Amino acid sequence: MTDRSTEEATADRPLLEVEDLRTYFYTDRGTVRAVDGVSVSVSAGETVCLVGESGAGKSVTAESITRLIDTPPGDISGTIRFKGRDLTEASERELQSVRGDEIAHVFQNPGEALNPVYTAGRQVAEVLKIHTDLGKAARRERAVDLLDRVGLPNPGTVADTYPHELSGGQKQRVCLAIALAGEPDLLVVDEPTTALDVTVQAGILALLADLQSEFGMAILFVTHDLGVVAQVADEVVVLYAGKVMERGPVEKIFHGAGHPYTRALLACLPGRGGARQSIGGEPPSALDPPDGCRFAPRCAYAVGECHRGGHPDLVPVDGASDHVASCLFHQSGFDRSHIEGDPPEGGDALALDDGDTFARSDDNESPEDEP
Amino acid sequence: MTGNTPPANDTSDAPPANGTSDAPPANGTSDETRSDATRRTFEGIDWERVDAERGLAITRWAAAEALALVGLVALLGYDALVVADGEPTVDVPGVLTWDVTGVQWLFALVLVVGVARVGRLLTRRPRMAARYWRQFRRNRAAVASLWFLLAVFAVGLVGPLVWKNPNELLDFGRAYRKPVVAGGSWTYPLGTDAQGRPLWNLVVYGMRVSMVVGVTATFIAVTLGTVVGSVAAHFGGYVDEVLMRYVDLQQTFPVFVLLLFALYLYGPSLLLVVVLYGAFGWEGIGRLVRSEALQRGEAGYVDAAAAAGASRWWVVRHHVIPNVSGTVITAATLAVPTFVLGEATLAFLGFTDPDVFSWGRTIAAGRGDLATAWWVSTVPGVFLFLTVMAFFFVGDALNDAMDPRRER
Numbered sequence: 001m002t003d004r005s006t007e008e009a010t011a012d013r014p015l016l017e018v019e020d021l022r023t024y025f026y027t028d029r030g031t032v033r034a035v036d037g038v039s040v041s042v043s044a045g046e047t048v049c050l051v052g053e054s055g056a057g058k059s060v061t062a063e064s065i066t067r068l069i070d071t072p073p074g075d076i077s078g079t080i081r082f083k084g085r086d087l088t089e090a091s092e093r094e095l096q097s098v099r100g101d102e103i104a105h106v107f108q109n110p111g112e113a114l115n116p117v118y119t120a121g122r123q124v125a126e127v128l129k130i131h132t133d134l135g136k137a138a139r140r141e142r143a144v145d146l147l148d149r150v151g152l153p154n155p156g157t158v159a160d161t162y163p164h165e166l167s168g169g170q171k172q173r174v175c176l177a178i179a180l181a182g183e184p185d186l187l188v189v190d191e192p193t194t195a196l197d198v199t200v201q202a203g204i205l206a207l208l209a210d211l212q213s214e215f216g217m218a219i220l221f222v223t224h225d226l227g228v229v230a231q232v233a234d235e236v237v238v239l240y241a242g243k244v245m246e247r248g249p250v251e252k253i254f255h256g257a258g259h260p261y262t263r264a265l266l267a268c269l270p271g272r273g274g275a276r277q278s279i280g281g282e283p284p285s286a287l288d289p290p291d292g293c294r295f296a297p298r299c300a301y302a303v304g305e306c307h308r309g310g311h312p313d314l315v316p317v318d319g320a321s322d323h324v325a326s327c328l329f330h331q332s333g334f335d336r337s338h339i340e341g342d343p344p345e346g347g348d349a350l351a352l353d354d355g356d357t358f359a360r361s362d363d364n365e366s367p368e369d370e371p
Numbered sequence: 372m373t374g375n376t377p378p379a380n381d382t383s384d385a386p387p388a389n390g391t392s393d394a395p396p397a398n399g400t401s402d403e404t405r406s407d408a409t410r411r412t413f414e415g416i417d418w419e420r421v422d423a424e425r426g427l428a429i430t431r432w433a434a435a436e437a438l439a440l441v442g443l444v445a446l447l448g449y450d451a452l453v454v455a456d457g458e459p460t461v462d463v464p465g466v467l468t469w470d471v472t473g474v475q476w477l478f479a480l481v482l483v484v485g486v487a488r489v490g491r492l493l494t495r496r497p498r499m500a501a502r503y504w505r506q507f508r509r510n511r512a513a514v515a516s517l518w519f520l521l522a523v524f525a526v527g528l529v530g531p532l533v534w535k536n537p538n539e540l541l542d543f544g545r546a547y548r549k550p551v552v553a554g555g556s557w558t559y560p561l562g563t564d565a566q567g568r569p570l571w572n573l574v575v576y577g578m579r580v581s582m583v584v585g586v587t588a589t590f591i592a593v594t595l596g597t598v599v600g601s602v603a604a605h606f607g608g609y610v611d612e613v614l615m616r617y618v619d620l621q622q623t624f625p626v627f628v629l630l631l632f633a634l635y636l637y638g639p640s641l642l643l644v645v646v647l648y649g650a651f652g653w654e655g656i657g658r659l660v661r662s663e664a665l666q667r668g669e670a671g672y673v674d675a676a677a678a679a680g681a682s683r684w685w686v687v688r689h690h691v692i693p694n695v696s697g698t699v700i701t702a703a704t705l706a707v708p709t710f711v712l713g714e715a716t717l718a719f720l721g722f723t724d725p726d727v728f729s730w731g732r733t734i735a736a737g738r739g740d741l742a743t744a745w746w747v748s749t750v751p752g753v754f755l756f757l758t759v760m761a762f763f764f765v766g767d768a769l770n771d772a773m774d775p776r777r778e779r
Contacts, residue, residue: 096680096682099677100678100680100681107671109671111671112671112672113675115690116694117496117499126679178679182679
């Protein structure tokens with residue numbers, strides 16, 4: 001299934017290169033810029049996390065890669081290079097051969113992703129039926145094997161089980177087996193543990209790590225949960241209002257975040273010492289994004305310059321090319337120490353003026369994650 | 372239903388253990404439906420044999436359907452080409468003389484296809500079928516109705532081969548015999564009509580008519596409705612708009628008047644009634660299938676199937692339609708009595724073939740004698756009433772049993 005020659009030819013390039021991805025939705029109320037110029041690259045065997053609040057464009061980015069977005073009303077532009085091919089140019093038929101076989105998806109809610117009328121085994125075998133020439137018996141055998149690989153006890157029995165007879169964690173494992181059936185090079189997992197409770201979540205994350213080393217897949221992991229990010233990520237991409245705020249290796253993001261937004265997100269995380277701080281205000285409307293930096297209206301450090309022009313370009317933080325942030329204060333001519341200390345009192349900090357700072361503590365998209 | 376797997380016994384959510392197949396086989400669940408299977412270890416099952424059996428079960432139904440269809444076509448060809456016009460199709464003097472009519476050919480076709488499809492559906496997902504049956508069985512009235520309908524169906528199917536055609540039993544000497552309940556004799560348990568024909572024979576022949584009309588017209592309506600509904604939901608846009616506006620048109624169009632007109636033009640024919648009812652009676656099912664298909668189209672497993680590389684047609688065929696089938700079966704069951712009543716109404720008004728002993732026609736014939744011989748109209752009326760009501764009971768129970776929202 002994997003084309004060896006193209007793989008070798010592109011061995012030095014990332015597996016997936018998304019450049020300047022723009023996914024817009026044309027609605028009656030105007031153009032929703034869900035993803036507005038996002039660039040992400042994923043190398044073979046690597047785990048990249050897309051992090052952000054609800055509505056930041058994480059899921060839309062992930063689904064745009066294999067064009068799972070309905071177009072129209074959606075519209076995807078930019079380049080998506082996967083193993084040297086540009087998927088934005090690919091026909092629907094080509095995309096169908098990529099989906100499930102080379103790029104597989106695991107969705108947030110395993111209860112919905114499984115069809116209630118088919119047994120688990122049949123749903124795993126379905127992918128094999130679409131992408132391989134295996135016979136019925138061979139597909140069945142392979143499906144049971146996959147169910148075994150994802151750590152389900154009695155895989156032969158589970159294969160004959162309907163989704164409603166499985167627990168949430170078991171269902172997510174079945175979804176993983178379905179995703180693995182095509183032996184994908186890239187696994188896109190969209191909040192795979194959000195619908196599960198914490199103990200089950202730990203099991204699924206451990207399983208993902210095991211499977212990644214076993215199958216050598218790259219993983220694009222979409223999540224809002226920074227705790228999960230710390231556990232799984234090699235590389236982190238912080239999204240906000242359809243823009244990349246910061247991108248870099250996981251240690252640098254957690255220990256030397258360059259963007260005030262990233263730091264504000266980290267400050268929301270419980271258990272990192274100090275008082276937890278929520279981010280005041282709300283994410284901007286995707287219909288009518290603010291001028292200047294998208295985060296400026298909520299940024300405690302924002303100055304007049306931040307509210308003018310377009311969103312700042314990504315520039316290296318500390319001169320390291322693998323760690324970039326789109327904050328004005330990292331550009332030459334600005335004093336980055338401005339965003340390093342405590343936020344200035346009053347001044348240009350618009351978000352603090354409206355007294356909304358402590359009014360909202362539910363910016364995180366799933367309140368049940370709070371202890 | 373998620374309570375089937377108590378968390379305490381749920382070992383699967385722990386980090387993956389290697390060699391899970393070594394685990395004690397019974398620790399997985401306490402689900403009663405699985406207890407049977409969990410007693411065996413995974414290694415103990417010969418999957419090749421299981422698969423071979425399954426493959427065979429499906430091909431067996433398909434083969435039976437194909438074989439029966441070929442046989443039917445051969446018989447039809449024999450009837451059309453070999454047997455002369457006006458001659459009966461089957462003519463064994465003294466045993467059986469049967470001229471198979473157009474509507475009976477259609478009925479046979481529907482029976483073959485219907486039995487094969489339902490059989491395949493039930494054997495393919497036997498545990499699902501068993502669950503539906505357990506749900507269905509809770510409704511006592513529906514179970515009784517089902518038995519009644521099966522009896523009516525069986526008698527309607529073979530009855531005319533056992534009991535004589537009422538027209539062969541004309542005898543004015545025994546007109547207006549009372550039924551047993553009114554103090555009559557057991558010779559004619561349901562009494563006789565104005566021409567001395569036993570009502571039992573009339574009722575049996577009427578069962579055949581009602582079953583043919585109900586089953587065949589419903590089959591046509593369900594086929595058209597499912598195709599139109601899923602096409603409209605699947606393609607959307609202008610296709611959807613055009614098809615649904617046509618459905619609106621059809622809904623406001625008086626089929627009954629069209630039928631009266633057609634019967635006036637072409638003469639009374641059961642085939643015409645069946646085909647017209649089927650061809651113009653599917654709008655409700657079409658609308659239902661469309662809305663269900665749209666709803667299912669939004670389901671997570673449809674996105675998941677697309678993400679797994681399935682084509683749009685595959686998604687509709689393998690994910691949307693199977694999830695809509697429960698709704699279709701229910702809607703079909705509820706459509707049958709409408710067609711049965713419609714045919715009876717036409718017959719009551721006199722738009723019927725003199726050889727067709729519709730219940731409606733018998734009711735109409737007896738209505739002048741209601742004061743003196745109430746049973747002539749009442750007996751077929753009771754059967755019509757019970758049949759229609761039984762279909763509604765069964766449809767209602769099916770609706771409760773197969774509602775996919777209860778499976779979560």
